[in-house]
Amino acid sequence: MNFSLSEEQVMLRNMARQFATHTIEPTTIDNDRSEYFPTEIVTKMARLGFLGAVVPQEYSGSGLDHISYAIIIEEIARASLAVAVSVFCSHAAVADVLVTWGNRQQKQRYLPLMSKGEILGCHTLGELRTGTDEGNINFRAQSNDKQWIVDGTTPFVINGGVSHLTLLFARIENNQGYHGIGAFLVDSNLAGFSSEDILGKTSLRASNIAKVRLQRCQVPRESLLGNIDDGAKIAQYLLDDINFSVAASCVGASQACIDAGIKYAEQRSAFGKSISDFGMVQEMIADMIIGTETARLLIYQVGDLKNKRQPFSQQLSIARYLASLTALKAAKHAIQIHGCSGYEKRSPVERYFRDVSLATLFGGSLLTHKLAAAQSSPGIHSA
Amino acid sequence: MIATFSEHHKTLRQSVETVVKEKVVPRAAEIDTTDEYPDDLRQLFAKLGYLSIVVPKEYGGQGDDITSACIITEEIAKASASCAQITYGAMGTSYMLLTANDEQKARLYPAIASGEKSFGLSLTEPNAGSDLAGIETSAVLDGDRYVVNGTKTFATGAGFWNGWLTLVKTDPTKGSRGLSILLIETDMPGFHLGHHDDKLGLRGVGGGEIVLDNAIVPKTNLIGGEGEGRNVLREAMVPARIGHAAVALGIAEGALDCAVNYVKSRFRLEKLLTELQDVQQVLAQMVIRAETAHAILYQVTALADQNYKEPSLEKYASIVRYYCGEAAMSNTTDALQLLGIDSYGKDFPVERMMRDAKAYEILEGTQQIQQLIIAHSVLRA
Numbered sequence: 001m002n003f004s005l006s007e008e009q010v011m012l013r014n015m016a017r018q019f020a021t022h023t024i025e026p027t028t029i030d031n032d033r034s035e036y037f038p039t040e041i042v043t044k045m046a047r048l049g050f051l052g053a054v055v056p057q058e059y060s061g062s063g064l065d066h067i068s069y070a071i072i073i074e075e076i077a078r079a080s081l082a083v084a085v086s087v088f089c090s091h092a093a094v095a096d097v098l099v100t101w102g103n104r105q106q107k108q109r110y111l112p113l114m115s116k117g118e119i120l121g122c123h124t125l126g127e128l129r130t131g132t133d134e135g136n137i138n139f140r141a142q143s144n145d146k147q148w149i150v151d152g153t154t155p156f157v158i159n160g161g162v163s164h165l166t167l168l169f170a171r172i173e174n175n176q177g178y179h180g181i182g183a184f185l186v187d188s189n190l191a192g193f194s195s196e197d198i199l200g201k202t203s204l205r206a207s208n209i210a211k212v213r214l215q216r217c218q219v220p221r222e223s224l225l226g227n228i229d230d231g232a233k234i235a236q237y238l239l240d241d242i243n244f245s246v247a248a249s250c251v252g253a254s255q256a257c258i259d260a261g262i263k264y265a266e267q268r269s270a271f272g273k274s275i276s277d278f279g280m281v282q283e284m285i286a287d288m289i290i291g292t293e294t295a296r297l298l299i300y301q302v303g304d305l306k307n308k309r310q311p312f313s314q315q316l317s318i319a320r321y322l323a324s325l326t327a328l329k330a331a332k333h334a335i336q337i338h339g340c341s342g343y344e345k346r347s348p349v350e351r352y353f354r355d356v357s358l359a360t361l362f363g364g365s366l367l368t369h370k371l372a373a374a375q376s377s378p379g380i381h382s383a
Numbered sequence: 384m385i386a387t388f389s390e391h392h393k394t395l396r397q398s399v400e401t402v403v404k405e406k407v408v409p410r411a412a413e414i415d416t417t418d419e420y421p422d423d424l425r426q427l428f429a430k431l432g433y434l435s436i437v438v439p440k441e442y443g444g445q446g447d448d449i450t451s452a453c454i455i456t457e458e459i460a461k462a463s464a465s466c467a468q469i470t471y472g473a474m475g476t477s478y479m480l481l482t483a484n485d486e487q488k489a490r491l492y493p494a495i496a497s498g499e500k501s502f503g504l505s506l507t508e509p510n511a512g513s514d515l516a517g518i519e520t521s522a523v524l525d526g527d528r529y530v531v532n533g534t535k536t537f538a539t540g541a542g543f544w545n546g547w548l549t550l551v552k553t554d555p556t557k558g559s560r561g562l563s564i565l566l567i568e569t570d571m572p573g574f575h576l577g578h579h580d581d582k583l584g585l586r587g588v589g590g591g592e593i594v595l596d597n598a599i600v601p602k603t604n605l606i607g608g609e610g611e612g613r614n615v616l617r618e619a620m621v622p623a624r625i626g627h628a629a630v631a632l633g634i635a636e637g638a639l640d641c642a643v644n645y646v647k648s649r650f651r652l653e654k655l656l657t658e659l660q661d662v663q664q665v666l667a668q669m670v671i672r673a674e675t676a677h678a679i680l681y682q683v684t685a686l687a688d689q690n691y692k693e694p695s696l697e698k699y700a701s702i703v704r705y706y707c708g709e710a711a712m713s714n715t716t717d718a719l720q721l722l723g724i725d726s727y728g729k730d731f732p733v734e735r736m737m738r739d740a741k742a743y744e745i746l747e748g749t750q751q752i753q754q755l756i757i758a759h760s761v762l763r764a
Contacts (some may be wrong), residue, residue: 080436156724200416202727202734272512280751328716332741335583339512339745340537343583350583353741357719358727365720367661 003297009068016075019048024079031206032082032351033220035199037162038206043117050076051087052115055095059111066304070248074170074296077252078259082206084249089362093241094121094167099187101226102235106185108175110165122159123167125211125238139214141182147181148184148219150192153211158362160210161197164188168214169235172228181231185223188297192217203358240316243363244306247299247320250327253356254292257330260349261285261337275337284333291326298322314376321369324360388450388681389734395451399458402431403604411463412729414587420543421587425469427662429498433660434473437622438544442492444477449622453629457680460633461640464739465587467633469501471626472588473538476502477617479564482607491566502566503540504619505547507592508533513752515550515616520595521549524602524609529553529565539578541591549593552614553609562612566604573598584738593712621696623747624704625683626646631707631743632676634736638714639669641731645722665717672710679703685761698760704743 005013009146024041031038045051053069055061064072077084095114098107113119124139141151150170157166166186186193195210226234262285265276275281298319305312331353342349360366374380388396406427414421426432436452438444445451452474460467473495494500511517519534531551538547546568554561567574577592607615643666646656656662678679683699715737719726726733744750 202738206590239536269510270512270517278751280754332712336744336749336751337743339749341741343745344537345581345583353583354738357737359724361720365723367665367720371661 009071009373012068013071013075015048016072020075020079024076024083028351029348033345035201035205037086037208038083039162042087042120045087046115046117050093051092051117052111053092055099055111055115060115061111065303066306067300070244070299070303073245073248074252074255077249078204081249081253081359083206083351084252085204085229085359085362086159086207086246088249089242090123091121091163091174093238093245094123094165096241097167097238100237101230104216105222106225110199112143114165119164120159121164121165121167122163123238124154124157124169125235125242132192137169138179139168139169140173141170141184141219142173142175147221148223150184150186150214150217150219153213155211157210157212159208160212161195162208166212167225167238169231181235182228183225183231183234184219185225186217186219190217190219203354239363240313243316243320244302246359246362247295247323249297249359250323250356251292251296253352253359254288254295254327257334257349257352258285258288258292261288261334264338279338284337288326288330288333289328291322295323295326296321314373317369317372317376320363321366321373324366324369327356328360386662392450392454396454396458399455401459403458403462407462407466410736412732413467414463414481415735416585418581420545422588423486424466425501426498428470433470434498434501437474437477438492438496442488443496444492448688449625450681450688453680453684454628456626457633461637464630464634464736464759465585467630468539468585468588471630472503473501474626475504475619475623476548478622479594479615480606482615482618486603487606500545501540503538503544503547505538505549507535507537509536509594513749518550518562519550519557520549520551522563522565522600524554526555527602529600529602531565531567531573531595531600535593537580537590538593540589541593542579542589544589547593550612551752557610560610563609564606564612564615565600566606567595567598567616571598571600575764579745583741584735585742593757594739599623599723605748613675621700623728624700625680625687627743627747628680628703628707631711631740632680634711634740634743635673635676635707635714638718638736639673641733642666642669642718642721645725645731665721669714669717672714676710679706698757701748701753704747705757706752708750710742715740
């Protein structure tokens with residue numbers, strides 16, 4: 001078992017960190033305040049190969065392994081959870097689904113443009129209620145000989161207002177139950193497709209989140225992804241990607257909280273000494289470090305299993321649960337270390353608290369993943 | 384000792400419940416979004432006697448007990464912690480003014496009771512939060528007035544209230560015995576408002592910097608004696624911590640209500656959420672916290688009402704402030720995970736409650752400070 005990163009992975013981490021620190025960080029407070037989605041940052045990330053991180057090089061991707069992917073996500077999330085969620089939990093996840101499930105035409109049509117950041121992708125699995133209820137699908141698709149007619153609305157799509165390609169899940173008419181879901185690649189410039197940005201958000205303000213609506217939208221036959229009854233499997237594949245990305249993002253956010261907490265504690269005095277000397281402050285920092293280091297190792301393990309094409313779902317549930325739990329705790333502790341000043345918008349830590357709360361919900365709540373860790377064991381079934 | 388609610392307490396709770404449902408619930412979301420101070424609600428609370436609840440009767444107040452004050456605060460907080468802060472603020476300053484002299488009481492209490500004026504408490508500075516002995520705001524006596532210089536931060540009500548009971552240094556050579564409380568009012572020369580706090584939660588109650596630039600404060604606004612700052616503060620700390628605990632309790636209960644109402648109408652994989660054991664477990668934990676917090680708060684208010692000077696109250700006030708704060712934080716976080724995206728709407732405003740709850744791990748002494756007080760209470764015995 002090798003617990004060290006390769007030389008390439010270390011270099012990649014340094015590059016991603018430099019970019020995050022110098023290009024993303026200086027903009028985060030302003031972008032959050034003005035609820036601005038920074039397309040120019042996404043473009044720069046494309047040039048560094050981050051948008052097509054796991055897309056094969058033949059489609060203009062970087063062809064990186066999954067641990068490297070996790071490393072990039074963590075470094076970006078450390079600077080801006082909103083950017084990480086937009087790029088990795090939505091756009092890049094859709095790209096990865098295409099790599100595995102798309103036919104040659106679909107891959108050639110979309111992947112190079114996605115890798116280069118010329119088009120952005122989104123998916124309609126954004127609406128997550130109590131857990132991973134893929135059965136909770138908001139769109140209907142009826143087929144005739146020539147095309148699909150798709151109807152429906154979903155209230156919550158990350159990148160919904162800025163993307164050109166929507167990976168949409170619809171219940172195919174006249175089919176009941178689990179195998180009746182189809183996955184479609186929908187161009188947003190089709191007639192009948194509309195989106196409405198959600199404004200005045202409290203969380204992930206620098207992400208674009210929109211309501212997406214299809215009204216008798218005529219979707220070409222060749223937009224179907226995979227076979228007619230592959231929809232549920234594709235949704236599960238996508239969900240795994242989302243969960244991996246959210247977990248890695250949470251580690252980045254937790255690390256940002258640790259860094260902010262230590263930085264503040266070092267320079268703040270009370271009762272005659274630096275507050276970093278106090279046991280109760282050290283306890284909070286320890287809590288954050290223990291959770292973050294654990295979650296990071298678990299994510300690397302999942303990445304390793306994915307690289308070897310081995311089953312990874314139990315480890316992913318564990319990693320996702322721990323990473324989210326840690327991020328929620330870290331955001332709380334970071335504010336706590338800052339006291340009143342952490343509760344106010346001049347400090348970055350209050351933004352971590354707001355953003356982490358929403359980000360940890362994508363792909364399922366804490367409890368869903370905790371139970372899934374048990375349900376991955378033989379003999380334990382879903383409740 | 385078993386805390387019991389009198390008929391008066393029960394009637395009071397019912398009437399506040401009605402007011403909250405009709406007047407506070409419809410405004411709660413907008414107050415948070417706009418960060419605009421609900422002065423109309425403040426005036427309503429004044430008219431209903433909520434702001435005068437502990438002001439002595441001879442000065443136009445209700446002369447009621449701390450249990451009643453907490454009942455009002457708790458019920459309002461279930462819908463809006465920000466609105467509850469308004470009533471709590473009045474309670475805190477009323478208690479502090481018990482150490483005021485007769486002239487001050489006659490001047491200030493009627494104004495508070497009628498709602499004509501609202502006062503807050505201002506202690507924190509950029510370089511002094513938990514460690515109040517480190518404050519730098521100076522007050523130099525010049526004849527019949529003090530000349531005050533310094534900056535106070537995170538003053539609740541800044542921009543709306545009429546003044547603050549402010550911790551100042553009247554004698555820099557005497558350490559903590561050189562601290563005093565001065566009531567500094569907004570119309571005094573040299574008083575300026577600085578930065579307005581744009582807060583994570585508890586929005587709408589105003590907050591910000593108070594800048595004192597050779598501010599002129601009459602000597603008649605010195606509360607308690609010169610150098611008595613710590614003692615005056617100590618008088619207020621017990622009810623202040625209890626009052627804050629009551630707000631936190633309301634938040635914990637509000638989050639529980641949202642969670643219960645939500646799960647009764649939602650499904651996971653075709654099963655009603657209410658049938659799922661893992662959901663039941665989360666709810667059970669939330670109930671245990673809310674009920675325990677409720678029981679301990681009113682146990683402590685009963686003790687305080689029986690004997691306000693009881694020495695063990697310092698420990699109990701810290702315990703209740705710590706516990707209710709944690710209950711609010713845990714219940715709102717649990718509810719957020721249960722409700723998911725629906726936490727962000729107006730129907731089940733759990734996300735807002737969670738942002739509000741965070742304040743109650745910090746204000747009136749952080750969780751860490753409370754634990755220090757509690758630990759010392761048994762180590763010194």
